[in-house]
Amino acid sequence: MCVLSGRALFRWPLEWRELIMQCWFLLSVTILPTIMAAIPLTVLLTFTLNLLLAEFGAADISGAGAALGAVTQLGPLTTVLVVAGTGSTAICADLGARTIREEIDALEVMGIDPIQRLVVPRVLAATVVASLLNSLVIIVGLVGGFAFSVFLQHVDGGSFLSTLTLVTGLPEVVIATAKAVSFGLIAGLVGCYRGLTVSGGAKGVGTAVNETVVLCVLALFAVNVILTTIGVRFGTGH
Amino acid sequence: MANVAVVRARFPRAVARFGRFAGFPGRVLDGFGRMVWFTLMSVGAIPLTLRRYRAETVRLIASIGMGTGALAVVGGTAVIVAFVTLSGASLVAIQGFASLGNIGVGVFTGFFAALVNVRIAASVVTGIALAATVGAGATAELGAMRISEEIDALEVMGVNSIAFLASTRVVAAIVVILPLYGLAMVMAFLSPQLVTTVIYQQSSGTYDHYFRTFLRPEDVFWSFAEAAVIATIVMITHCYYGYTAAGGPVGVGLAVGRSMRFSLTLVVIVAMVASLALYGVDPNFNLTV
Numbered sequence: 162m163c164v165l166s167g168r169a170l171f172r173w174p175l176e177w178r179e180l181i182m183q184c185w186f187l188l189s190v191t192i193l194p195t196i197m198a199a200i201p202l203t204v205l206l207t208f209t210l211n212l213l214l215a216e217f218g219a220a221d222i223s224g225a226g227a228a229l230g231a232v233t234q235l236g237p238l239t240t241v242l243v244v245a246g247t248g249s250t251a252i253c254a255d256l257g258a259r260t261i262r263e264e265i266d267a268l269e270v271m272g273i274d275p276i277q278r279l280v281v282p283r284v285l286a287a288t289v290v291a292s293l294l295n296s297l298v299i300i301v302g303l304v305g306g307f308a309f310s311v312f313l314q315h316v317d318g319g320s321f322l323s324t325l326t327l328v329t330g331l332p333e334v335v336i337a338t339a340k341a342v343s344f345g346l347i348a349g350l351v352g353c354y355r356g357l358t359v360s361g362g363a364k365g366v367g368t369a370v371n372e373t374v375v376l377c378v379l380a381l382f383a384v385n386v387i388l389t390t391i392g393v394r395f396g397t398g399h
Numbered sequence: 400m401a402n403v404a405v406v407r408a409r410f411p412r413a414v415a416r417f418g419r420f421a422g423f424p425g426r427v428l429d430g431f432g433r434m435v436w437f438t439l440m441s442v443g444a445i446p447l448t449l450r451r452y453r454a455e456t457v458r459l460i461a462s463i464g465m466g467t468g469a470l471a472v473v474g475g476t477a478v479i480v481a482f483v484t485l486s487g488a489s490l491v492a493i494q495g496f497a498s499l500g501n502i503g504v505g506v507f508t509g510f511f512a513a514l515v516n517v518r519i520a521a522s523v524v525t526g527i528a529l530a531a532t533v534g535a536g537a538t539a540e541l542g543a544m545r546i547s548e549e550i551d552a553l554e555v556m557g558v559n560s561i562a563f564l565a566s567t568r569v570v571a572a573i574v575v576i577l578p579l580y581g582l583a584m585v586m587a588f589l590s591p592q593l594v595t596t597v598i599y600q601q602s603s604g605t606y607d608h609y610f611r612t613f614l615r616p617e618d619v620f621w622s623f624a625e626a627a628v629i630a631t632i633v634m635i636t637h638c639y640y641g642y643t644a645a646g647g648p649v650g651v652g653l654a655v656g657r658s659m660r661f662s663l664t665l666v667v668i669v670a671m672v673a674s675l676a677l678y679g680v681d682p683n684f685n686l687t688v
Contacts, residue, residue: 194660197664201667202667204675209515209674225502226498229498246527254655255652258649261649363546363648363651364543364651366539367655369652370535371535371539374659382482385490389490
């Protein structure tokens, strides 16, 4: 499946219309959960880090902590959860429904390659949407961290802003984007694969979506650990 | 009255669009009310469940703990929760070691692991793993039952379907989460230690000293309580979406996706509220004793 879609990726013509439709669909499904999950996580992270830094007597570098947390962990992690829990389930439910209704077989009979027509646009769309969501979460994280630290935990606003870039630089942002892109790719592939191999009616579709979530969460956590290790190795401050 | 009929007949599309947008808050409120009603019904029926459907509850405890179908092949819920908390906790250690090292306090990695894993990471990560495995599985199962009209058949036979299907699952989730979360805790303790002392070569005495000093039994207790609350809420959410699935096989798939979306948000909100309530007034740790 991976090989087939990898090969189809470079075969023209790309289905632009389907790609844009899928991007729109995925964004409309994921944007609300992303924001709703990002805000509490931001508060949680900022709150704990500020307690910790205040205890060290270093509350004035809470900006550094918030930026590091938001860019390196919060952004990719929330993207993982939302892309795995929301994006790939939507893809899987959609393709699974088509498989059950034998639309995929009909496409093949008509001589249309479902991989090129359906899978490639979805995988690309998941990748694009994941990278966009990542930046959304980072922005929510930074703004939320600022609001929570400055207005509720009485950190000085100026020192928050000035320490924002202390340990977070371009490498962190690049790694975070790379993480998000690879998560989107994996989630899209898993969702499409389980969606196309559905069998057994209503129960089958439900089980397929369930397995998609589990596989995605497992794969994405594993990939996150590896990419974080790489990111820490080449990050700012080393 | 006649004017309304004329306007409706003259501009059908505009009226329909108005109804769609103006009725939106009402529909949201309606859906919320149904969810609350379902929650009350399923929690209220727990005594009845424990009295009458004990065999079904025991069966569900076994199937949730071990996992069914394709999940059992990769080792069931326990292995998945263990793996996910393992990754999550080692993430904390990797990032914590590097970041604390940047400000010159790399020796505090043990303290960081004890604090963050117990208070935040383990419960959130376990909650999400539980939602993905057990919760989504319950939605798929109940949704398939609803679509094939098995739930209606239960009602016709005089079985209280919410008590038989939802309450049993909630009880089973609460029973299963305790040993499962114990396993997750062990993973969350072991993996940062391995990462820090074996991979990053910090001396194990330093790590153990800071880890043990700042690992507080109360924190662990509250963490367990938080996990139990998360499991209950996740299970009720997923049962609700499965119980109210509609629209054929497609509807089941959509219901699983929708329930995942909702429970993701709920898990982090519960974690945030718990953390603010428990540690907001008094952070409960002193580095400079």
